[in-house]
Amino acid sequence: MKSNYKYIFKTLMAMSIAVATTSCEDFLDREPMSTISPETYFSTAAQLEANLNDEYPNILPSFGQWGYGVFGEDKGTDNQIEVTANDRYTADRWKVPHSESDNWKFERIYRVNFFLSETLPKFGDDISGAKNTISGSIPTIKHYIGEMYFLRAYEYFKKLQLFGDFPIIETPLADDATALREASKRAPRNEVARFILADLDKAYSYMSDVDLATTRINKDLAMLVKSRVALFEGSWLKNFKGTAFVPGGEGWPGAKIYSNYQYPSGSIDNEVKYFLEQAVAAAKIVGDKYKGSLTQNTGVLQQSATDPANPYFDMFAQEDLSKVSEVLLWRQYARGLATHNINSAAGRGNYRIGLTRGLVQNFLMKDGTPVYTHGTYANGDGYYMGDKTIADVKANRDSRLSIFLKEPGQKNILFETDNNEGTEAVMVEPYPSITNGDGERGYATGYALRKGGSFNRKHYANGGGYTAAVCFRAVEALLNYMEASYMLTGTLDATAREYWTAIRQRANISTDIDKTIAATNMSMEAENDWGAYTAGAILTDKTLYNIRRERRCEFMAEGIRYMDLRRWRSMDQLVSTPSHLEGMHLWNTPMESWYLNSQGQTILVADGSNQANVSSKDKSEYLRPFERTSSQAAYNGCTWKMAHYLNPIMVKQFQLTATSGSDVSTSILYQNPFWPVVADQTAEK
Structure with a gap:
């Protein structure tokens, strides 16, 4: 019925x-x-x-919200990028629409x-x-x-x-x-x-x-x-x-x-206080109920059908989430009825959307210290192994990075390996195909995620994936409480510390939060993280920054990064100082040898021409997907306009609400800051 x-x-x-x-x-x-x-x-x-x-x-x-989904809100941030910059990070490509179906x-x-x-x-x-x-x-x-x-x-x-x-x-x-x-x-x-x-x-x-x-x-x-x-x-x-x-x-x-x-x-300060108090109270209701029910993370990526499963990994890769307490809402898919391609994306190069070097370097070491406290990013000190191979960059790191960042030679499929429905399955992870221009099979940054990818080949039919989509997780309440309460009081209360400890225990990193805060160097963090900034200035508050870091690492590819960056006002500095988003350490590393043809000659073209398939080593030893050819939108770095914190309202809406014909000046509406009421025009500043 x-x-x-x-x-x-x-x-x-x-x-x-x-x-x-x-x-x-x-x-x-x-x-x-x-x-x-x-x-x-x-x-x-x-x-x-x-x-x-x-x-x-x-x-x-x-799944549309995921970083490699169609409308992902991690994609196009300092977390994950394609090979073409989003228009919002250019000075002249985001324009006021006349009429647009979703505006x-x-x-x-x-x-x-x-x-x-x-x-x-x-x-x-x-x-x-x-x-x-x-x-x-x-x-x-x-x-x-x-x-x-x-x-x-x-x-x-x-x-x-x-x-x-x-x-x-x-x-x-x-x-x-x-x-x-x-x-x-x-x-x-x-x-x-x-x-x-x-x-x-x-x-x-x-x-x-x-x-x-x-x-x-x-x-x-x-x-x-x-x-x-x-x-x-x-x-x-x-x-x-x-x-x-x-x-x-x-x-x-x-x-x-x-x-x-x-x-x-009564005032904007009182309004800030009101909203933060509301956030604290609501988050605590959920946080207290679920703080002991976070999904277990063994810290180990399963690589054999007989090995123990990692429940945290499987939370993003199974058909039925009804028994996963942490998941407060999930979307069910069904074979042959309602399907998706997230498994195929995770099994290849995330549909040519890759993690940035900044996000990878932002994850802590297992001992709770930042990477830069252990030598240089490139070489490390033996505990941090450096970034000259993908395997090295994952060693001794926060397990959220080590289990989800794909590494050449890892097994992608462990179950039903002979299931012929799995037409898009790649059984063993190859070297990242950064020179491949195919939108479905290429790799953007060299760093690809397996988050959301199943180990069962049956989920890899072309367009036929049916694993469940995680929509909301209770762990967010813990993180929301930590941030809101700290913003209210300037201190970490007992509840915030309890919540933070639970999150770090689940990530298999040291729970000595104070050690992390003391070791944090904000100038170093600013090199890798737009979230180190508020209103164009590097944060001086290392505790608040580390709360932001925790959100970034916990929710990578889950669609909330752009929301966070906007409310933190973290792009102001791009107005005057363009950001160069990077991927893996390509040049002058063993990874450069991954890209040789059968005659031992390199297939990398890095001359800045329209035929270039990677960025030049003269720009950086790290791969820069937006800086392969001089015609790319962000070839000289990602920039920003203040107007871009909000979307422009389409001109048609002003015309429809005008009291004098189509004279937009007589509309009851007003345009968002620094956007004109003229179609096909860019923001003023």
Whole structure:
């Protein structure tokens, strides 16, 4: 029956859109739903579930967020790069769109609002459901309502990250130009964040009476995401204080609407405190519950079918995560029905997206000390073995690096080795194919991850992978607490130390946190990590930096790096000092000999021409994927414009909300800082 409800709903949705389309819809990317009969489609728990199931893949993260996924948010940062620089790291390639399907989009928000507007009156006036007329279990109905509040919150959080100030819309709107224009008014970003937190509190309350499978949203997840949102906004307001990127800051474009804006808490400092306190409280609820349930990491990469498995590795490479306590939400795939290519990517060169040298060097040694305390990066002192081979760079390191960084000669497949469905399986890891221009089989930096790759050949059918996607992990709550509480008090309290110790024990590195902090040299860290900067200045606080380092290492390729870099304001220095992102140590190392033809001649071309397949040794002994040919966008390094911390709003939206024809100056909207309201133009600064 569930599939029938889903089909009927989607069919009638399409019909209603087809017959009700008007010129007003484009104001807010509106989808009229008034022709759907609420008596028919919001009357049972099963119908609510069917509606929810339609929204899950459109709103929630899955493999697309991974560093080598299509929309990965680690890809295109100082963690992972392709062979072409992202437009945001250029001065002239990111431009204001005229119209773009994913820019300023409200479709999902309207779907959620329609669901809530039809469901809540039937459920009753309060959370108890005393007047409920929807058939089914009350706790289950409440849970589904809570899930939809969560989905609205998460969709709004995506908008907050992209645009900052954003319209707050809680109900479906009439198809009226005046009403839609007024609804387009952007709310200050901190009020958007408060709205998100309120939705997450509602989600938590509604879902509090029942625990469903972790393939569904749950109350613990609501608190985890609350801690993420609150930490994001608190750190954004703190780090951008006084600028055009926060309400009331100098040049804030929102002054067009809010000329004398007052923060709900009285000041921006109080607002920072409010959000950080919210982050601490929410993170502790989840952290205390799961701190003893982190998935075990043996620290060893399995290399034989008879060897013990590493549960931490397998957490990212199995079909069913229902018994993995740390995973709060996961997406299930099914052979022949819902599949992906993450296994194939992890089994080759990550679809030509590689780890940067900066990330590799940022991982600590097992004894908790930074790499640079053990000789030079290239040679080491015998404990750190140097970086002249991939095997050396992994030795005696944080096990999160040693088990996930691929090494030539390792076995990629251990189970069902004769399964012919595994058409994309590479049985033994080869030398990284850095000269291969194939987007699926080439290697970008020489450093490739096996995170997300299964050891079973059955998962390697072309386009046919069906291992589960980890969407959210409880360990994030521990990290969110550590950072938020430290930002509030300037000290590591007992809870933060307890959480940090648990994370480092799981990573198989020394739990002597103070030793790490004392050994940290921020000038050295700044060479490898954009996160060593805030507002263009190298951090002086080594404790806060090491919390940032821990996040970077724990969540590599899991899609949150760009979010962190923006809230930390970690790209300012690129405005004046371009960054040269590098990969493995290619030149003047044994690895250079990996690239000889059968006659013993090198296949490396490093002359800067259009035929070049690697960067020149005159630039660096380390491979620089963006600096192979002089025509590449970031050939002279990655740069930045301040405007790039937020996305521009498309020009079409200004035209649609204008009160005088298409005169954009009469729109109720305002553009994000330093972006013009002219299509195909770059940011001013």
